[in-house]
Amino acid sequence: MPEKQMLSSRPLSTASKEVLKAIKHSALDIEKKILARKKPTMKFPVRSLSNVRYHPDKGFFEIAGQKKERTLTVNTVKTFAQTLRMIALSKDLVESDDIATKREAYYVSKNWEDARFSEQPESDTVMDDVEAYFSVNREQLGFVPEEKGGDVAGRLIVIDRDRDTGKVLRIDCTRFGTGAYSIPITVEHLQFETRADFILVIETAGMFQRLVKHNYWKKANCILISMGGVPTRACRRFIRRLADYQKIPVYVFVDGDPYGITNIYRTLKVGSGNAAHLNEFFCVPQATFLGITPQDIVDYKLPTHPLKDVDVKRARDAIKNDPFIRHHTPWVAAMEQLLRLGVRAEQQALAKHGLNYVIDHYLPEKLRHPERFLP
Amino acid sequence: MIVRPSLVSCSLLLRERRDRSIRGKAQAKRAAAGSRAKTARRPRIDRGPRQLSFTELPEAKPEPAPQVKIVAKSAGSAAVRPIESGQQAKVEAPAAAPASPRSSDRRETAESMAARQREISVSEFFTKNRHLLGFDNPQKALLTAIKEAVDNSLDACEEAGILPTLNIDIQQLAEDRFRVAVVDNGPGIVRAQVPKIFGKLLYGSKFHTLKQARGQQGIGISAAGMYGLLTTGKSVVVISRTAPVKPAHYYEIQIDTRKNAPQIITDSVIEWDQPHGTRVEIELVGTYKKGRHSVDDYIRQTAIANPHCEIFYSFPGVDGAQHFPRASEKLPPEPREIKPHPYGVELGALIKMLKETKVRNLVGALRRDFSRVSPRVAFEICQAAELRPLSNPHSIAITEAERLYRAINSVKIMSPPTNCLSPIGEEQILAGMQKEIPASFFTAITRSPAVYRGNPFQIEVGMAYGGSLPADDLVDLLRFANRVPLQYQQSGCAITKAALSIDWRSYGLSQAKGALPAGPMALFVHIASVWVPFTSESKEAIAAYPEIMRELRLALQDCGRRLAVHIRAHRREAEEQKKKSYIERYIPHIGIALREILGLPQKTEEELVTTLREVLERSRTTR
Numbered sequence: 001m002p003e004k005q006m007l008s009s010r011p012l013s014t015a016s017k018e019v020l021k022a023i024k025h026s027a028l029d030i031e032k033k034i035l036a037r038k039k040p041t042m043k044f045p046v047r048s049l050s051n052v053r054y055h056p057d058k059g060f061f062e063i064a065g066q067k068k069e070r071t072l073t074v075n076t077v078k079t080f081a082q083t084l085r086m087i088a089l090s091k092d093l094v095e096s097d098d099i100a101t102k103r104e105a106y107y108v109s110k111n112w113e114d115a116r117f118s119e120q121p122e123s124d125t126v127m128d129d130v131e132a133y134f135s136v137n138r139e140q141l142g143f144v145p146e147e148k149g150g151d152v153a154g155r156l157i158v159i160d161r162d163r164d165t166g167k168v169l170r171i172d173c174t175r176f177g178t179g180a181y182s183i184p185i186t187v188e189h190l191q192f193e194t195r196a197d198f199i200l201v202i203e204t205a206g207m208f209q210r211l212v213k214h215n216y217w218k219k220a221n222c223i224l225i226s227m228g229g230v231p232t233r234a235c236r237r238f239i240r241r242l243a244d245y246q247k248i249p250v251y252v253f254v255d256g257d258p259y260g261i262t263n264i265y266r267t268l269k270v271g272s273g274n275a276a277h278l279n280e281f282f283c284v285p286q287a288t289f290l291g292i293t294p295q296d297i298v299d300y301k302l303p304t305h306p307l308k309d310v311d312v313k314r315a316r317d318a319i320k321n322d323p324f325i326r327h328h329t330p331w332v333a334a335m336e337q338l339l340r341l342g343v344r345a346e347q348q349a350l351a352k353h354g355l356n357y358v359i360d361h362y363l364p365e366k367l368r369h370p371e372r373f374l375p
Numbered sequence: 376m377i378v379r380p381s382l383v384s385c386s387l388l389l390r391e392r393r394d395r396s397i398r399g400k401a402q403a404k405r406a407a408a409g410s411r412a413k414t415a416r417r418p419r420i421d422r423g424p425r426q427l428s429f430t431e432l433p434e435a436k437p438e439p440a441p442q443v444k445i446v447a448k449s450a451g452s453a454a455v456r457p458i459e460s461g462q463q464a465k466v467e468a469p470a471a472a473p474a475s476p477r478s479s480d481r482r483e484t485a486e487s488m489a490a491r492q493r494e495i496s497v498s499e500f501f502t503k504n505r506h507l508l509g510f511d512n513p514q515k516a517l518l519t520a521i522k523e524a525v526d527n528s529l530d531a532c533e534e535a536g537i538l539p540t541l542n543i544d545i546q547q548l549a550e551d552r553f554r555v556a557v558v559d560n561g562p563g564i565v566r567a568q569v570p571k572i573f574g575k576l577l578y579g580s581k582f583h584t585l586k587q588a589r590g591q592q593g594i595g596i597s598a599a600g601m602y603g604l605l606t607t608g609k610s611v612v613v614i615s616r617t618a619p620v621k622p623a624h625y626y627e628i629q630i631d632t633r634k635n636a637p638q639i640i641t642d643s644v645i646e647w648d649q650p651h652g653t654r655v656e657i658e659l660v661g662t663y664k665k666g667r668h669s670v671d672d673y674i675r676q677t678a679i680a681n682p683h684c685e686i687f688y689s690f691p692g693v694d695g696a697q698h699f700p701r702a703s704e705k706l707p708p709e710p711r712e713i714k715p716h717p718y719g720v721e722l723g724a725l726i727k728m729l730k731e732t733k734v735r736n737l738v739g740a741l742r743r744d745f746s747r748v749s750p751r752v753a754f755e756i757c758q759a760a761e762l763r764p765l766s767n768p769h770s771i772a773i774t775e776a777e778r779l780y781r782a783i784n785s786v787k788i789m790s791p792p793t794n795c796l797s798p799i800g801e802e803q804i805l806a807g808m809q810k811e812i813p814a815s816f817f818t819a820i821t822r823s824p825a826v827y828r829g830n831p832f833q834i835e836v837g838m839a840y841g842g843s844l845p846a847d848d849l850v851d852l853l854r855f856a857n858r859v860p861l862q863y864q865q866s867g868c869a870i871t872k873a874a875l876s877i878d879w880r881s882y883g884l885s886q887a888k889g890a891l892p893a894g895p896m897a898l899f900v901h902i903a904s905v906w907v908p909f910t911s912e913s914k915e916a917i918a919a920y921p922e923i924m925r926e927l928r929l930a931l932q933d934c935g936r937r938l939a940v941h942i943r944a945h946r947r948e949a950e951e952q953k954k955k956s957y958i959e960r961y962i963p964h965i966g967i968a969l970r971e972i973l974g975l976p977q978k979t980e981e982e983l984v985t986t987l988r989e990v991l992e993r994s995r996t997t998r
Binding site: 023024027031032034035037038039072073074075077078080081082083084087088091092112113114115349 | 721954957958960961962964965967968969970971973975982983986987990991994
């Protein structure tokens, strides 16, 4: 059991109270069913790309109606017990205003005797189920991911609070030198001050380093954010809140390959299939695609690598099944062009024309026509 | 040099009714390759006396197995040419002189060579080639000696209608020296025959009949005795009694390898506690081992395939005898002798039959000497061969016989009768397996008889599964031909090939590619036939004729399906158990979680757990 010493004297937030209410409500429901000698059930939304709808007006993947019902039977009794114990753990965390990482939750389960998880993926799945069951962000349940949120540099002041004293902290993202501000795991309480013209979101840490090193943000008057691959929820939420708050455009600069487009960019903009119940918060509908586009490969005569089989499969799959790509004809055309070219190009490929070609030529040229960015 | 296969047909071989195509082919190949004369004639001689009988040797009959005489040059020589007719055994090698020999180049003359050419006897031949008899290494020698004695005993008992009781005893005298004794309760052997049976190679009765019998495994007890004599210098000791009122005779016999004739060392009357039966004792050099190819295995498998037989077995390292009890009081039905079917006859055998027939016209000869040849079929054959139906079979020359041979295979002839076989039977297989294999599930199937190349045969499969059999090992494959366990050359055998060709995974066993399935199972496969087609002279593996493969596969699949039903039922039961334990294990956690969330009192938690358990149990049983 998690330690209770951390019990804060501060009153719980309204969000936390609502979560606790939902948890108790579901437990009562189950108890009632059992005492009525019926089999208790739990309903979970189906978490996959096949159960999402894309609304361009809303700008994100919305979960469709499909639900799976888990009835307590002989076959499901193990998962059912584990899910309930996970909910109990969550209730404990919320009440004591504590957090547990996915890994920690897995270790807590080692205390559950027969109901323990043998591997972490099992506990992660149950955790995702619980999250979907209550349709809340897992951070609200007290569970936090292990991974880092992302790095920020440029013309931005983040306003945070000291946990003990409650004093306001003003974090100036221009004052990290060659380093960067790290996006925290929860970002709901942050506030922002900025006069930047746009946010440039970058896939690789390498490209981010180059732009920070040469103070590109100063030159272009922007905020630089590195995602380091597929953006985490915290990163997506941070960008979303920042963009909403200051009403500034978001430009995405990723590798010119099916992974960069359909996994990284698509997830940032409209969310993922797996967390479809939460995409409403974890998406950045105002994001547009700066590069590298398939056309850039041609225009800038970039050095390329041939598409791998998985790339081709991913691209074909996106054209056929991804509601977002299918909705935007320019994207379908771009994917088809990529397949025709049969090659992919990384961000760093621009270094062929000189290490700082990206700063001196590529980005300025692209930024002259943001209206030409892919949706 | 040229050695035509037919040239090897010395008198003994001409008596043989039929040949086996595989052997014929192998031989033709060897001959074609210009191999030494010795290798070309080896296989012919080898098949001799493997079917000795204790009872069927009428004294009145003229010498049934004439002495084989082969003219050979001394070792390392080139030409050996026994003469075609086969009537005269001893001949001069014809001098195939070059057209214009330069006498200075010639190292030998026909005359000088002739001086060194002399007769060798079968016994001498086998003395040098003991591997042909199954005595290639000490371990196999011990096994073969016991096998020969046991096969003889079982055949004798069954023919006399006696339920066999065998007493097999292996005594270790020194590191590699053993005294082997086999005692049976059979009919005994009449005094005059004893020396010939135990002291003369190629002496027996069953060899000339087409009938299902044991004894495909070797060359006879006399060979075992000869091997013992060669390695230890000790005689074969035989005790035999034919009836309680008759005296028991004691013999010490040796074989004179030069003459292939018995030498009686001792012949006396003694006191013996057996009312009737035979005891054979041989001292030999051998190796006693456990495991694969062991005597222990052979005895156990013999007990499985012969549940009507009781065996007491004493072996080195253990005091007292291991007892294999009788599981059935029923003797197997006696197999019947049949005439050869035309489809299974080869050209050489056909020529020989035509020469020896007593009938004076071709149609009559075909009808009388073959099974399933009706007058209509006989006329059809003559017509197809363009031969006069009433011509004298004796005068049909080789070219005409060839035409006749081809004609036979072009005419449609009914399959041979199959009621001549004596399968073990499903009930008996089950009885045999149940007493010797610690399994929990048994099934057996006896297929209907079928025919390959004119020979009737029948396949039987038994399966023992589960129990305390090792679960992770490969399946134990037990192969039998006419109730005799086959222990060597497993991979080359049709039985193994058939077992490998089946997808056992669909029957619930695991199976690696190209391997036998794994699981707690023993697989019993038996082929009964008037002529079991072995792949080689060593008679350890069965040839994969398509008809045989088909029957084997069908039988294995049939048993496999029954096994699958059993395994599935078993798994369902285990699954049920697992689910039941699931309820016990996980329901308390639902109680704990609900208590923690809702802050319930202990009593409510217990009530919840009890109720929930009842609800789930009920739904499980009503399902």
